[in-house]
Amino acid sequence: MSLLEADTRRVPSGPAKALYLNWPLVVLIVAVAGAGFVMLTSVAGGSVDRWAEPQMERFALGLAVMFVVAMVPVGLWRAVSPAAYLVSMALLVAVEVAGTTGMGAQRWIDLGVVRLQPSELAKVTLVMMLAAYYAWLAPERVSRPQWILPPLVLIALPTALVLKQPDLGTAILLVAGGAVVMFAAGVSWWYFGAVAAAGAGLVSAVFTSRGTPWQLLKDYQFRRIDTFLDPASDPLGAGYHITQSKIALGSGGWTGRGFMQGTQSRLNFLPEKHTDFIFTTLAEEFGFVGAASLLALYMGIVGFCLVSAMQNRDRFGALLTLGVATTFFLFFAVNMAMVMGLAPVVGVPLPLVSYGGSAMLVLMAAFGLVQSAHVHKPRPR
């Protein structure tokens, strides 16, 4: 008997679906968000209503979105993937045209209720689109050059638009997220090797372009790279954040200084203390135990997603789950590496913890997709 026939019959339906949710995953997500509320309260100097409360409201909304998205059959998500991708591309173009300028970069569309950041949305829709593409493509064709080209275009389009904003952090995450779906779909190792070589070439091109009229990165992006390579070169200028961040983080010790006891008063003057640098405060106040626990929670989320993907015989669901999980992984890994001085400051928030509305909602919707793939996966007898 064909597996395909078995597929459809055993998929749960109705309210019973809720029982098939990946509940450990939900618990882990709530735990991480809870850590976020504690830290937002701490950086606001003990005030709950400054950041923690709006964040809680958004998280509650995010949970609702996740459950709703999870209840929709994954096949439907697969069907709307191309449309979702096109809409997010249109929004990216729209920010170019009509977006409001925030922090020196055009990133938002003001919808009145929320400020939509289309680049956030693009991270998810790109993964959806690629997963749908490989689910449609016959597996034996994935490594043929003519079938490699479409996904490259699909990745290049949002990346180019995001780079133009300019938002280097998101561009890197888009490329990495797209590459992961291609890799998981089974594209030959050779291609990745070739791209790695080409990437090395590009990096050297970027550096040689510096100071020339065709300079490939903005000045501030070059400065961030400089600072990353040698923070001590400019301890009171651009390197200030990294140096202070490392001192605060390191001085946390084993168990940290305790809730709201971070003595590194200068953290109060980090402009992004409640967004990109929130991990620093956590590590200072809760020490290695706290920081490693958060890392473990994050890895737990990624782990449950990976297991769910490996058990999923629906190609779209599996690829989607892998793509979302890896994008999520890249978020926190890049952020943590950044505040620990292992990566340049590229402006990537700590997912579920950093203050911010549209990132949180989009991430929760993405977890909804993972849950949908989990609930509706084929269950052979």
Add this chain to the structure above:
Amino acid sequence: MSRDTARNDAAARVSRRALVLGAGQVGVAGLLGWRMRQMQVEQAEEFRLLAEENRVNMRLIAPGRGLIFDRNGIPVAENAQNYRIVIVREDAGDVEEAFARLRRLIYVDEAEIARARREIARRSPFVPVTITDQRSWEDIATVAVNAPALPGITPDVGLSRAYPLGPDYAHVTGYVGPVSDYDLTRMEDDDPLLQIPKFQIGKTGVEQKYEHALRGEAGSRRIEVNAAGRVMRELGRDEGVPGTDLQLTVESRLQNFVEARLALGLSASAVVMDVTTGDLVAVGNAPTFDPNKFVRGISVADYADLTGNKYRPLANKAVQGAYPPGSTFKMMVTLAALEAGLLSSTETIYCGGYQRLGNRRFHCWKRGGHGHVNLEKSLQQSCDVFYYELAQRVGIDRIAAMARRFGHGQRFDVPMSAVTAGVMPDKAWIRDTYNQSWRVGDSLNASIGQGYVLSSPLQLAVMTARIATGRAVVPRLVRARGGIELPPEGGEELGVDPGHLDLVRQGMDAVSNSPRGTAYRSRIESEPLRMAGKTGTSQVRSAIVDNAEVPWEERDHALFVGYAPFEAPRYAVSVVVEHGGGGSSAAAPVARDIMLFALRGELPPLDDYPAAARPGIEEMFAGLDLRHDFRPTRIGRSRA
């Protein structure tokens, strides 16, 4: 079957690759964990030394708040030195011991200590908390000399807002006060300055509306401190940007006179406006209050006195008060009728003391009637029946449209708190607001500025200036910002027939200067300064009763609007005396005194008054409590 096999292979390959990915991710996470361990466990001592022993500390420097000057450069809001004593918990060790030692040296109120204790508990250990402020220089010196015995306690000098002209400008500048938790949540402002305990921000008036410009930007000092907390050296300093200075359009001497003159009554307000630029040269309210009391946080008893006062000293009635404009509204009806071609300058209407509408009678204020009334006489003697007739001809929508062109029903963007839009009703308005249809009787009430019509003294002054000039003058309160003059806005032609405007002006001239005019007794005698105006008396209750016999709250409002000099208008004035009785007896004399002071720039000579009024005026001037200690300063210090 082979297809299934292919699918199985593909799924297996996804799983294999997922394993590879997972392995890679575990590897990266391991690297991150290793780095954490390295930094937080192995190198922790090093970093802790960096943090504790030789740490880079950042102290905010509060910028000087922008100063506010009057139109001639007299300071109306400035920054005075404030000596205070602060404590840093981290450096103090035993806070209670530190308090005890401090209190052995200087007197500190128990309430202040209690407040500081609460503040300390709420804040991070390194944030300086003010124990007591507004101290004498001797106290500061005592603390400084005994510094070794007072770890963590330091004297400090900051700036605190002061209003040298006190109550005169209470409603215009408003006041600053310590930032509250409520302010923090409401403003959604990330400025680190707001985290400074007791940082002063604008709460009302210009101080609030121009908060952003006046505040400036925080400066910072990056300093290296050793384990004892002593400053080793300064690494960098960013002075920040001091707040922008503002220059108001208000003239302090006139403002002072207006406040003093209004204070002779119970509850009143007045606006004086330059008819060509729209400059508000005086915005007065009585009673008023001392804004300096709010700067450090007002006592509960003082605040209760202000809020419990039935004459509402805290309200800026000149812009917040919405009153039925009464007969001062008749110019609008006249112009609407003239522009609609439904009235000519010579036409007469018969006033028999009332107008019948259905089975209702609408009375003229003059029971016996005015007889045959033409346009000029209708304004001069303020005949109501004339306007009942016009209202029926013209209809409310055209009256309302005309009134809006003259500023009624419109919220002017002047930087004072709670500026009202008033109410200029029409058919759409009553449908949207009360879900009723407009009745003809409503038009009749509106035509004499009663019923639903509500206007503020500011709107009445704007109306008068627009009548005087025929231009869309827009009121403004700020003349220069950071030493840069701001161009006046508005001023384009209103598009009303100049001939029609002239008819209305002549009517207003007759009100003040013809012996039968309702404001004849309050005229300006000297011909070059002649004033044209209009009285208004608006009912608070519907029954017509003698004002002397009812409690204050139920008496009529007295209004007067006017402009002068008649031939070459400079100022428009509006006066509203709340529950003051009749416009000609209660409001017109006040407006005349204010207008004369504005034109003369000082107490006017008695020759400007009609002979009969002079003895009373002389006595009134003698009783005024005017200020003479104005300090002119340099202005135009250009600050970006």
